[in-house]
Amino acid sequence: MTSISKPIIWKEKERLDGEIVNCMTVILRTRGCSWDRCYMCGYTSDAYPASEEELIQQINYAFEQLENEQVLKIFTSGSFFDDAEVPPKIRAYILERFNQAGLKKLIVESRPEYIAEDKLKEFEGVNLEVGIGLETANDRIRELCINKGFSFDDFKRAATVLRNEGFRVKCYLLLKPPFLAEGEAIEDAIKSVIAAKKYVDVFSLNLTNVQKGTLVERLWRAKLYRPPWLWSAVEVLREAKEAGVEILSDPVAAGKQRGPHNCGKCDEKVARAIRDFSLTQDISLLEGLDCKCLEKWKKAVELEKSSRVPLF
Numbered sequence: 001m002t003s004i005s006k007p008i009i010w011k012e013k014e015r016l017d018g019e020i021v022n023c024m025t026v027i028l029r030t031r032g033c034s035w036d037r038c039y040m041c042g043y044t045s046d047a048y049p050a051s052e053e054e055l056i057q058q059i060n061y062a063f064e065q066l067e068n069e070q071v072l073k074i075f076t077s078g079s080f081f082d083d084a085e086v087p088p089k090i091r092a093y094i095l096e097r098f099n100q101a102g103l104k105k106l107i108v109e110s111r112p113e114y115i116a117e118d119k120l121k122e123f124e125g126v127n128l129e130v131g132i133g134l135e136t137a138n139d140r141i142r143e144l145c146i147n148k149g150f151s152f153d154d155f156k157r158a159a160t161v162l163r164n165e166g167f168r169v170k171c172y173l174l175l176k177p178p179f180l181a182e183g184e185a186i187e188d189a190i191k192s193v194i195a196a197k198k199y200v201d202v203f204s205l206n207l208t209n210v211q212k213g214t215l216v217e218r219l220w221r222a223k224l225y226r227p228p229w230l231w232s233a234v235e236v237l238r239e240a241k242e243a244g245v246e247i248l249s250d251p252v253a254a255g256k257q258r259g260p261h262n263c264g265k266c267d268e269k270v271a272r273a274i275r276d277f278s279l280t281q282d283i284s285l286l287e288g289l290d291c292k293c294l295e296k297w298k299k300a301v302e303l304e305k306s307s308r309v310p311l312f
């Protein structure tokens with residue numbers, strides 16, 4: 001059984017001012033997202049009603065695991081700035097430990113409604129990046145296909161507040177929300193990059209995976225949903241680079257039926273190329289990738305707009 005005094009932790013590489021550095025990611029076990037209604041999100045299954053004392057224990061444990069990392073990500077499977085989930089006292093404690101540890105950058109996540117000037121003031125001087133799950137710049141898709149519960153205008157407001165205070169904005173986009181055909185999903189992600197880029201410092205393209213207990217899982221079981229092809233991600237990343245943005249993608253569960261996948265033979269290679277591209281932003285890593293399944297993918301992109309169900 002997972003101990004409540006220990007958060008989930010892993011170490012990875014991350015970009016910092018164009019360099020590749022060590023990063024530690026911490027997922028605090030909190031009571032979870034107050035919204036908890038997005039169709040693809042199964043994060044609440046990780047939720048636990050941690051007391052303030054338990055949160056402090058988790059934070060202490062996390063900081064003990066630091067070695068030579070420069071970047072720290074503190075995620076909560078919800079919103080860092082939601083007082084109900086991360087009480088102000090806990091945020092202040094994280095900040096204190098962060099400053100003591102001499103780390104160079106802090107990355108957190110939040111829905112836009114919790115982002116307010118007064119909560120940001122205490123982070124003055126910190127190299128802080130806040131990830132917001134805009135998912136798409138299209139309000140209709142965000143409402144009908146994702147059930148996100150906020151608008152593009154809400155995102156713009158929060159992003160502007162963050163930037164006015166001197167912080168960075170990371171924008172998560174969701175590649176292939178339910179009810180969109182493969183080709184529609186690609187178009188939506190590319191349009192979203194273009195529409196949101198002036199509010200954003202870095203994009204992160206999240207490739208939908210099928211999480212337990214979600215509407216997406218029910219559709220997937222009924223063969224009405226297929227996670228995106230990795231080729232679709234490659235296309236969006238290429239187009240986004242053309243648009244001149246910095247964009248990352250970590251293809252979680254790549255190659256699995258529940259995750260983004262191609263034919264099974266090329267998944268590992270393409271997922272690795274996506275990860276390497278994310279770290280280096282070197283577009284040549286996404287060129288020259290090939291597999292027999294590319295033709296099948298092109299058919300899916302073309303035909304699913306009329307079939308409305310996954311073909312392969």
Ligand code: SF4
Nearest residue numbers: 033036037038041078
């Ligand atoms: S995707 Fe984010 S906002 Fe939506 S339910 Fe999950 S944690 Fe909450």
Ligand SMILES: [Zn+2]
Nearest residue numbers: 263266291293
């Ligand atoms: Zn293939």
